[in-house]
Amino acid sequence: MTNPPSLLLVLSTCLHLLQWILDKLRITRLAQRILLHVLAAGPIPQHVAIVMDGNRRYARGKGKMVQEGHGDGYMALRRVLEICLRLNIQCVSVYAFAIDNFKRSPDEVDALMHLAENKLLELCSHGNLLQEYGVRLNVVGRLSLFPENVQVAVRKAEQLTKSNNRSILNVCMPYSSRDEMTTAVEGCIREALAEDDYFTESITEDTINSHLMSVQRGSPPVDILIRTSGVKRLSDFMLWQCCENTQLHFSKTYWPDFGLFDFVPIILEWQRSVWFRRHDVLFRS
Template sequence: MGIEYVTIYAFSIDNFKRKPDEVQSTMNLMQEKIEELLKEESVVTKYGVRINFWGNLSLLSQPVRLAVEKATVSTAKNSGPVLSVCVAYTSTYEIMRAIHKSCADKIGKIQEQYANGHDDGEEIISVADLEQHLYTLDCPDPDILIRTSGETRLSNFLLWQTTFTHLQNPAPLWPEFSLMHLVWVVLMYQKAYPYFKERRSKCKRMH
């Protein structure tokens, strides 16, 4: 179908507030699934998928963190589709992280401006600066965002990147989401594509 980038929301930072046994069972399952992806017969190996993991990975248990690091390193040179897994992630955290890193890059300029006792309105940190520090730097903004189970909220997922994204909320729960549902989602996007194309063009002209 020509889909080159897929990003999934596997585990939110807020999910760590759940019961400890529930968090632990999810971590165990995550480790198991990551290890399965690296087997020779997996879809990752077959199609040369490159895997990214986005989020505050220091919050993960050590076995999961090691599995994440192994998957990232072992697929880094793959040239096929890109699978990005948001784990220990929220968009709020991603944006705050980008702000902190941008400020660190510009700290000299900030100190100089305020040491002179004036603020001339000059832009110190730009949108481009922030985007250089987002996890999604090397990936295009998503065309489609699928929120299964009929939910109509983004739950702090890719808030910065979804300005011109087609949001869809099919009724099936994630385990029941099939190829048929995916094809339908793509068809709905194709129907709405002219509108999104026009909006993106207008935004580019304004910038």
Template sequence: MSWIKEGELNLLEKISASILKAGPMPKHVAFIMDGNRRFARRKNMERQEGHMQGFDKLAEPSLVFQTLRWCKHLNIQEVTVYAFSIENFKRTKDEVEGLMELAKQKFERLLEERENLEKHGVCIRVLGDLNLLPLDLQRLIAKAVLATRAHNKCFLNVCFAYTSRYEMTNAVREMAWGVEQGLIQASDVSEALLSQCLYSNNSPNPDLLIRTSGEVRLSDFLLWQTSHTCLVFQSVLWPEYSFWNLCEAILQYQVNHKSIQNARDVHREHQKLLQLEADRTCALSAEHLQRHGNGKPADAGRRQEALSHYVARRQERVRHFLEALTTKRDSFFTDLCDGGLA
């Protein structure tokens, strides 16, 4: 089965999509794809077959990188899916090994479709601690990421070997590494910098998060990124998810759009004020004034000059640190591929 299917919406779906697009539309939708095992039990099939049905659903026209069908018509440019939690490693050995093998098959199939991915401009990112995965699967993932990284029409983020708490812990480690390397100072650490050190640093926060199967919890998924996101919990099992289920979730997003945007604006302004106050405190420290004011009491002009100088230096440090972090992460994938995609 192809990861990307061609095709158009039927007439009723097209009309519904047009009506939806008259209102505010999410640009980034996240999915917790829950219900594969329950689907398997209900259909009296083995768990592995249930997971296969779930992965095959991922290859139907509901998600950006597999089909582009629904998302193209609904103007959804980015999709993030929770494919495998670190907690899933606690399942039985046979089930975990089966899921790893299934993932290998899907990424192998994906690599066979590079031309199709390029045609649709699909960029694939895999978020998580790939070191926890079998080496052959790591290499397949690295090849898929590198093969599509220049594409920019739509984006699919696959959270694999992932939990949000692990992601945040790793972001703190990255900042500590930056301090140890002398790239940034401890005073440069901020909420904004932590966000830029997350696995998802290249993506805007999701506008809409959907969980299927009727479970009403986030299960350690994108906890940092969804503080101002519309959360929709639907009872449908993931292998049975449809275009109409997605439309229902988008309607809920539209109903709550104004309050979500207001909350985001308030948070953004609050963070700007916090950063300004932190910069002012650092800039006006005794040591800084000693360097830039010759130890004399600082007048308003000198204080503003010190603040401007400090902000410029901080921004430069942070920029170099983030460049180094990007290089380190890119090297992980290129090293896995032994220097190429051949």
């Protein structure tokens, strides 16, 4: 019988080999599906959060308008979301629009609002990706800051997918983690006052957690947080939800170019860390 250290070495070697193959080969769509099926047989994260950064720099580098960069970023979202769904990842959260983004030029903000309205409805159209995989769409953020037409699109998109229960897509906009935590604390206080419970002991970490917008929509703790474009900061995204075991990955790839060959090595690294944690628990017990 193979002892645990040897098994761990074999698993690590296999993961390194698979990553080397990814680096060297361009594979067909059928081969991609087979690869994802093999990966899905191992440990899979429940929640992947992504800061979709680099659309504007990508556009400038390609000689495109900024609006075109955001449009290409939407196509990257579809591509990466399908990979996540094929891996049976339960929840994906993407940082689509920060509250601070309203400070950008009026032309860019107007273009982003138009894109949000159109793509929300496109994501949920008949026979589309979310319906095919049974994904419930949540728009998480301070929605009152949106123009009325975008709010209408949000309500329609959420209504169309509310019965889907296989997985969750959180589109965070307009969002900031500090705003989400502040709103959660305010909710805890209002609830305590309504119950005539003035004891601070009644508001705990678990109480605040349960009032977070994303948690109320069914999101588990974040296993992996990815930021594209080479920038190494979290920019006020999912700060509470990133638990002690959350892996942070900073990819140099601009978001519109991000795809399978960027994402699979991240999953491999996460799987490797899971095997090593299990190994450590086994030998401490």
